[in-house]
Amino acid sequence: xxxxxxxxxxxxxxxxxxxxxxxxxxxxxxxxxxxxxxxxxxxxxxxxxxxxxxxxxxxxxxxxxxxxxxxxxxxxxxxxxxxxxxxxxxxxxxxxxxxxxxxxxxxxxxxxxxxxxxxxxxxxxxxxxxxxxxxxxxxxxxxxxxxxxxxxxxxxxxxxxxxxxxxxxxxxxxxxxxxxxxxxxxxxxxxxxxxxxxxxxxxxxxxxxxxxxxxxxxxxxxxxx
Amino acid sequence: xxxxxxxxxxxxxxxxxxxxxxxxxxxxxxxxxxxxxxxxxxxxxxxxxxxxxxxxxxxxxxxxxxxxxxxxxxxxxxxxxxxxxxxxxxxxxxxxxxxxxxxxxxxxxxxxxxxxxxxxxxxxxxxxxxxxxxxxxxxxxxxxxxxxxxxxxxxxxxxxxxxxxxxxxxxxxxxxxxxxxxxxxxxxxxxxxxxxxxxxxxxxxxxxxxxxxxxxxxxxxxxxx
Amino acid sequence: xxxxxxxxxxxxxxxxxxxxxxxxxxxxxxxxxxxxxxxxxxxxxxxxxxxxxxxxxxxxxxxxxxxxxxxxxxxxxxxxxxxxxxxxxxxxxxxxxxxxxxxxxxxxxxxxxxxxxxxxxxxxxxxxxxxxxxxxxxxxxxxxxxxxxxxxxxxxxxxxxxxxxxxxxxxxxxxxxxxxxxxxxxxxxxxxxxxxxxxxxxxxxxxxxxxxxxxxxxxxxxxxx
Amino acid sequence: xxxxxxxxxxxxxxxxxxxxxxxxxxxxxxxxxxxxxxxxxxxxxxxxxxxxxxxxxxxxxxxxxxxxxxxxxxxxxxxxxxxxxxxxxxxxxxxxxxxxxxxxxxxxxxxxxxxxxxxxxxxxxxxxxxxxxxxxxxxxxxxxxxxxxxxxxxxxxxxxxxxxxxxxxxxxxxxxxxxxxxxxxxxxxxxxxxxxxxxxxxxxxxxxxxxxxxxxxxxxxxxxx
Numbered sequence: 001x002x003x004x005x006x007x008x009x010x011x012x013x014x015x016x017x018x019x020x021x022x023x024x025x026x027x028x029x030x031x032x033x034x035x036x037x038x039x040x041x042x043x044x045x046x047x048x049x050x051x052x053x054x055x056x057x058x059x060x061x062x063x064x065x066x067x068x069x070x071x072x073x074x075x076x077x078x079x080x081x082x083x084x085x086x087x088x089x090x091x092x093x094x095x096x097x098x099x100x101x102x103x104x105x106x107x108x109x110x111x112x113x114x115x116x117x118x119x120x121x122x123x124x125x126x127x128x129x130x131x132x133x134x135x136x137x138x139x140x141x142x143x144x145x146x147x148x149x150x151x152x153x154x155x156x157x158x159x160x161x162x163x164x165x166x167x168x169x170x171x172x173x174x175x176x177x178x179x180x181x182x183x184x185x186x187x188x189x190x191x192x193x194x195x196x197x198x199x200x201x202x203x204x205x206x207x208x209x210x211x212x213x214x215x216x217x218x219x220x221x222x223x224x225x
Numbered sequence: 226x227x228x229x230x231x232x233x234x235x236x237x238x239x240x241x242x243x244x245x246x247x248x249x250x251x252x253x254x255x256x257x258x259x260x261x262x263x264x265x266x267x268x269x270x271x272x273x274x275x276x277x278x279x280x281x282x283x284x285x286x287x288x289x290x291x292x293x294x295x296x297x298x299x300x301x302x303x304x305x306x307x308x309x310x311x312x313x314x315x316x317x318x319x320x321x322x323x324x325x326x327x328x329x330x331x332x333x334x335x336x337x338x339x340x341x342x343x344x345x346x347x348x349x350x351x352x353x354x355x356x357x358x359x360x361x362x363x364x365x366x367x368x369x370x371x372x373x374x375x376x377x378x379x380x381x382x383x384x385x386x387x388x389x390x391x392x393x394x395x396x397x398x399x400x401x402x403x404x405x406x407x408x409x410x411x412x413x414x415x416x417x418x419x420x421x422x423x424x425x426x427x428x429x430x431x432x433x434x435x436x437x438x439x440x441x442x443x444x445x446x447x448x449x450x
Numbered sequence: 451x452x453x454x455x456x457x458x459x460x461x462x463x464x465x466x467x468x469x470x471x472x473x474x475x476x477x478x479x480x481x482x483x484x485x486x487x488x489x490x491x492x493x494x495x496x497x498x499x500x501x502x503x504x505x506x507x508x509x510x511x512x513x514x515x516x517x518x519x520x521x522x523x524x525x526x527x528x529x530x531x532x533x534x535x536x537x538x539x540x541x542x543x544x545x546x547x548x549x550x551x552x553x554x555x556x557x558x559x560x561x562x563x564x565x566x567x568x569x570x571x572x573x574x575x576x577x578x579x580x581x582x583x584x585x586x587x588x589x590x591x592x593x594x595x596x597x598x599x600x601x602x603x604x605x606x607x608x609x610x611x612x613x614x615x616x617x618x619x620x621x622x623x624x625x626x627x628x629x630x631x632x633x634x635x636x637x638x639x640x641x642x643x644x645x646x647x648x649x650x651x652x653x654x655x656x657x658x659x660x661x662x663x664x665x666x667x668x669x670x671x672x673x674x675x
Numbered sequence: 676x677x678x679x680x681x682x683x684x685x686x687x688x689x690x691x692x693x694x695x696x697x698x699x700x701x702x703x704x705x706x707x708x709x710x711x712x713x714x715x716x717x718x719x720x721x722x723x724x725x726x727x728x729x730x731x732x733x734x735x736x737x738x739x740x741x742x743x744x745x746x747x748x749x750x751x752x753x754x755x756x757x758x759x760x761x762x763x764x765x766x767x768x769x770x771x772x773x774x775x776x777x778x779x780x781x782x783x784x785x786x787x788x789x790x791x792x793x794x795x796x797x798x799x800x801x802x803x804x805x806x807x808x809x810x811x812x813x814x815x816x817x818x819x820x821x822x823x824x825x826x827x828x829x830x831x832x833x834x835x836x837x838x839x840x841x842x843x844x845x846x847x848x849x850x851x852x853x854x855x856x857x858x859x860x861x862x863x864x865x866x867x868x869x870x871x872x873x874x875x876x877x878x879x880x881x882x883x884x885x886x887x888x889x890x891x892x893x894x895x896x897x898x899x900x
Contacts, residue, residue: 191365416590641815
């Protein structure tokens with residue numbers, strides 16, 4: 001999978017600034033491949049989920065709303081600007097687009113964002129007491145997250161309430177990840193996971209690590225209810 | 226997968242009215258592909274399940290009884306009329322054929338019906354108190370069902386008792402889905418799921434969403450018995 | 451998969467009677483394919499399990515001991531007689547060969563026997579009180595077994611204690627299946643499942659149905675401990 | 676998969692002694708194939724795990740640190756000596772390399788070592804009381820381990836505390852496996868499994884058998900909490 005490194009110093013003055021088509025194609029390919037994998041794992045069923053990758057400082061490639069994530073093709077990835085508006089496209093992206101773009105806006109080194117809907121993320125987020133984050137500790141696999149050097153650290157995953165008001169939720173998540181820039185993801189209750197990384201490969205590694213840890217937590221709860 | 230749109234105004238006066246062979250072939254292909262997927266997921270084991278797709282206002286393509294659903298081929302899909310009688314075929318369809326055709330009869334926009342036998346549908350339907358429906362609420366994935374716009378709605382899935390008297394069961398299900406035309410499926414206790422959609426793709430999305438939600442419910446019960 | 455129908459009236463007087471090589475090749479191919487499927491499902495891990503198919507009234511094709519069941523090839527299927535002795539082969543079959551051949555001996559219409567080692571069969575057989583059979587009732591999928599017409603019947607699966615004395619166990623199983631010729635399989639505690647059928651396809655359907663039912667029983671126990 | 680038999684009497688006097696390149700290539704191929712399988716099973720997620728195979732009395736092929744285990748290629752396997760130092764390579768192997776090499780050092784007939792990170796190994800090792808080993812008894816599948824002839828024996832799997840001090844842990848594991856040369860593996864709490872064998876095929880069989888037994892133990896705990 002090709003790495004999609006952020007381009008520095010290419011901020012364009014105009015809103016409908018032109019983006020590099022090859023960079024779009026590379027980003028789209030990474031998204032299509034990610035979808036095939038994530039659907040296969042059962043983490044993006046029934047046309048749920050949305051994925052994005054950075055093209056440049058102003059443009060993001062993102063899945064078109066409502067598509068089958070295991071069968072993404074050429075026509076299923078569009079371009080939006082950092083405000084989440086479609087660029088050179090008549091397609092509609094997910095209502096949750098703003099939850100992606102706000103991450104690219106705040107963190108210049110974020111190159112990819114994945115939002116998945118697994119059974120484990122859904123159930124675990126519903127089981128936690130409202131207001132209580134998921135806290136993961138003592139797992140060797142925590143080291144799969146960028147910057148984590150030891151299993152003795154604590155990984156804190158906040159759980160936001162699900163809502164139809166995406167603007168408000170985007171604001172909430174921004175306040176949180178600005179305050180905790182070292183944390184790699186968050187959950188939305190009964191809904192799913194958001195995680196990000198410098199490259200799509202990093203981001204996929206984060207999804208895998210989160211799903212592993214969610215399963216560990218649930219398995220422990222099954223055995224020790 | 227090709228969409229199979231219902232043809233309006235092609236009702237034929239005679240019982241053995243002729244159907245369009247190309248439309249049959251397209252419907253059969255959609256059924257064969259659906260079977261490969263559903264078997265792979267473990268939702269149609271041991272030659273269980275039956276699938277159908279509408280050919281026109283009078284004819285339905287449906288799986289021949291007792292075939293391996295992951296290995297369906299050219300000879301495993303036959304044609305029946307709306308009363309469930311074989312048309313131009315010496316094969317026998319499932320005893321449950323009437324549960325399919327009654328849906329096509331009542332809803333002119335139904336294009337596909339899938340009946341699956343998963344472990345989750347089987348176990349969940351046996352665990353519920355007789356007479357009590359399954360109620361699903363607060364899951365983002367409820368939006369995968371046509372017409373559902375928010376996770377705050379309640380999805381009600383009735384559970385009918387299993388029986389060898391398919392005629393009576395067909396009547397029962399018809400009374401129910403006529404009263405609740407917005408609901409996308411029902412369970413038969415210890416047996417499986419029936420769901421439908423305008424196209425086979427819609428119908429498969431419904432199966433995936435139901436299986437996801439059944440797994441969520443069971444996982445929650447495992448952890449909080 | 452080619453059906454392997456028993457040949458009647460070909461009993462040979464001599465012990466080392468000649469068998470038809472093409473019938474051996476067909477039986478071996480069915481075994482190799484069954485292994486690929488059963489290993490893939492996780493029901494024959496770590497070189498466990500053994501499979502057989504009838505060649506004629508006197509000869510059985512059976513897996514060579516200790517082979518990887520997902521990677522069976524030309525050299526991994528041998529021939530034994532009804533007493534379990536190797537025929538035209540320097541290979542060694544499983545210590546449990548007699549549990550296979552006794553079935554072919556007693557039931558002239560048995561064409562295939564599969565012995566698998568799944569987690570579910572292992573755990574379920576250990577959880578049942580010694581002397582208590584597994585009783586399955588009210589499952590639609592019971593109809594997957596030859597001769598079962600309704601979910602209202604009871605399927606009784608005896609659980610024999612595991613032992614290193616295969617001769618004694620073979621005797622025990624024979625007494626049981628002669629007394630219950632309509633029952634399609636049995637368990638050995640902490641060990642696995644034996645099931646059989648007229649053809650390999652029937653036998654594979656039985657394995658799938660048993661695994662489905664074992665999973666249903668365990669899932670129910672998880673939720674209602 | 677080619678067997679990698681240890682070469683006797685090829686101890687070289689110099690530290691940077693030359694190794695046979697063909698033997699390295701064969702070992703690397705076995706590692707790449709093992710990775711594809713183990714990742715597919717979900718036992719090496721998120722770039723976790725490390726695998727090794729013996730080249731000769733002084734050299735070990737081992738995975739380069741941090742690589743995707745399902746996508747290992749030519750550049751992802753390096754060579755280390757028995758002290759864990761890189762030979763003819765600028766790459767870095769895992770911090771846990773010493774846990775591999777100490778096994779090759781002590782047991783001349785060990786040809787492969789696999790370290791995996793499954794959910795089951797992680798959760799089970801955390802659930803056991805510190806100081807208490809996992810004891811497995813009465814499982815037919817225990818016979819998958821070299822030298823085990825009956826299910827009536829007891830398989831003891833010690834659980835070491837996880838630590839960042841790999842030198843100390845290597846010492847601990849050596850004391851244990853020298854005292855128990857017949858036991859085929861150990862766990863590190865919240866981290867994973869180490870197992871070994873004469874050939875890579877033996878070692879993979881051990882991983883499969885361990886994972887099967889871990890799942891059996893957890894399934895039993897789920898049903899009888």
